Every structure is written in structure tokens, then in C-alpha cells.
Amino acid sequence: MQKNIHGIIVECLGGNIAAQSDADAVVNAANAQLRIGGGVAGAIHRAAGPGLEIECRPLAPIKPGEAVITSGQGLPNAYCIHCLGPIYGRDKPETTLLSSCYRKALALAEKHKIKIIAFPAISAGAFGYPLEEAAKVALKTVIEEASQLQQVKKIRFVLYGLKSLEIHQKILSDLTSNS
Secondary structure: OEEEEOOEEEEEEEOOHHHOOOOOEEEEEOOOOOOOOOHHHHHHHHHHOHHHHHHHHHHOOOOOOOEEEEEOOOOOOOEEEEEOOOOOOOOOOHHHHHHHHHHHHHHHHHHOOOOEEEEOOOOOOOOOOOHHHHHHHHHHHHHHHHOOOOOOOEEEEEEOOHHHHHHHHHHHHHHHOOO
């Protein structure tokens, strides 16, 4: 599913975040130390190779809501943007911190002239953020930011699993039904 929002394509599709060969940047749902982990961080680090963790070391630790950028190393992308989403129920206020991840990642994309950026569902896995709530925060934030973007032309949500894809598609449709 795709929607055109202020000239920016926002799309939701199922797939592997580490295999987005047409994207200039992928976003890593990182841990504070920017190391290999489970879920998205594990997939991205395994695909990128050990150089990614080495490049990340001087940038760590990061706090919830923050984003940093590195090269893509062995990924098919020029850049990897690492965001630390909030752990649901612990890092407060969750909504503000999660929204900050998307805003800061888009700001880094603008600064580095990234045209296509691919996001996972940040915090919706091991960090326990309820999937539907996380999708609403993510898509609402991206829609709010779209009118200010000059460099970014496509924002892709790459979702793992049919349930996540369907929820993101429904919320994107709901949020853009009047536009």
C-alpha cells in the first residue's frame, strides 16, 4: 500500500528490513549500545557485517528517542540510522520518545540527502510497545513531518509478519482517508 502525502510516498510492505536494496538508508531498531542484538538489530548487524558494530562503538550509548547515523557497511544501503525506541512501561513518556525516533531519523535523512528511507516497527518487538499503538505513533509522526521534507521522497515501513503489515496498512489508510 502506498499513499502520497505532500509529495512524499509513504508505503507499508512486508519483508526484511536488511534487504531493501533500493533504499538509501535503513533504520535500525537499536539497543543503547548499538550492538548486534535480536530482532531488527540482529538482522541488520548480521547483514552489514562486523564493521557496523565497530563504526557504532564511538557513538554509543544513545538514549531512548535518539538517533545516530553510520554508513551501511555490508548492507545494500549507503546509510544506517540507528534509533533507540522506548521500552514500553519503563521509558516515559513512551509516545513522545517513540515519535522522537521517527522525527530524528527523518532529520538525519534530510541532512544526508537521503531520498528513500526504510523503517521497521520501532519498539514493537522485544521492547513491548503494543503494535497498534506503535503504528499509530509512527505513521502520525511521519505524516506530520512529510510537509517539511525536501530531500526525502519515499518513506517505507518494512513490516515483519502479516499482522504487523495489516495493522500498519489500516492505520495509514485511516490517517489519510480525508486527504
